[in-house]
Amino acid sequence: MRDVAIIGASTTQFGRAQWSLLKLMAEAAHGAITNADLGGRKIDAVYVANMGSARNNRQAGIASALVDRMNLYPAAADTVENGPASGASAVKNGFLAVASGMCDLVLVAGGERMREVNNIEATEFVSFLSHRYAEYIYGITLPALAGMFARLWMNKYGVTSEHLAMVAIKNHSNAMLNPNAHIKMPITMEGILHSPDAEMNNPYIAEPLRFFDCCPVSDGAAAVLLAPAEMAGEFTKKPVIISGFGQATDTQAVHERPDPTVLTAVQIAARKAFDMAGLKPRDISLAELHDAFTILEIAQSEQVGFFPEGTGHIALEKGETQIAGKLPINTSGGLKAKGHPVGATGVSQIVELVFQLRGEAGKRQVKNPKHGFALNFGGFGNNVVATILTKGA
């Protein structure tokens, strides 16, 4: 197997797009391609991460459509659908194509245009991820699963609504430093929990989770360009190496897990990624976690191995996960504030790590990072991909 480098990375503005899904993905892809100096070399294969184009945007075969829109024929093209973890799954497939020696230059683009339909339809479309007969028919949505998970977690570990709000406040504050973030609005504990207006500003979505515990519905696209590490120097001065991947699945119905607070797929995916990279959680300089709901950042920060069981909220409280802390988490603003265009998310987490490892993250730059970790969480944790990136020599 060959080592694989990321030689180009790019993202569009997240939020409400003025462009079609294809134009969004083409802009991100173009950004990644021009980020490298290809000297006229052609792209061998394209992997596209997307969950809902056929339903929400009336375009099936989105990978072939992107190749056509960009004029990248005759590159091989495949769509990768793994729900909200489509992005990291697509990067993994691109990695395998290069690592195997089958391809040299591989483009991975993730995109979603969810705001082409209304918010209720978007929530409904995401709820298709749940078990059709044991969950979906009851009106289960992802926020409802997260609410039931949050209640268990909070009772078990003494986590409070204030802790959840701290995740949102931190990630909103990080997003203020990210020009491409969807939500650029500072929030305070007073404003979202304690003021007389808090009930109006921050109503329950799925108890105990409130509005500011949930990610927005976003449009956006992100892309990376991959090449064999041994050739990366021809295309860029700042290659970033994909040093570890791990992926694991778990039961689709959350109720079937022996302990529903244990995200087994998160634990296994992270362990596999660390094993492949030959690294430990303490070697990681920064992490992008899948905070579709605030509770998930706390839970994942423990279950991937950064903090001991039951102490993620304490590390958060101490500021350890802030940009200047010991282990910055979600410097991009996370799904919470950068936004969560589902197909784009996993790719955009990796793009943020690339910007940070290259020292190009502007005002949110972490000091001298070496290894970055990303966790992309599909369904409600039934298909999880962990990725570790390492700054190139």
Place this chain on the structure above:
Amino acid sequence: MEHTVNAAKCMKCGKITYPTHFYCPACGSTDFGAVAVEGEGTLLTFTRAYTLPLDYEDLYLTLGIVEMDQGIRATGQLDIDEPATGIRVLASVGPVRDVDGRTVYGLKFRAV
């Protein structure tokens, strides 16, 4: 018409699974018989969900996970005004959703 929600009982090792899987999680067998999800249980967790799919006109739905005395867990709707974790509940089967104009039946729990 009588509606039931079925779990699968492995004909080889007796393990009950819900929902059903092609292979028995305990012994790998593919031979199952239907057994109704029924009786009493204990409420493990719940939520009142306010952002609902298009098929509902309610202000909110109360949803929960119940540990059934028959040894499985089940997700369903709660007909309980003030739910609390740990309370005892009884399962019944009733209308839970309209999908494309067709009524879907499923598990509803009330306090005992």
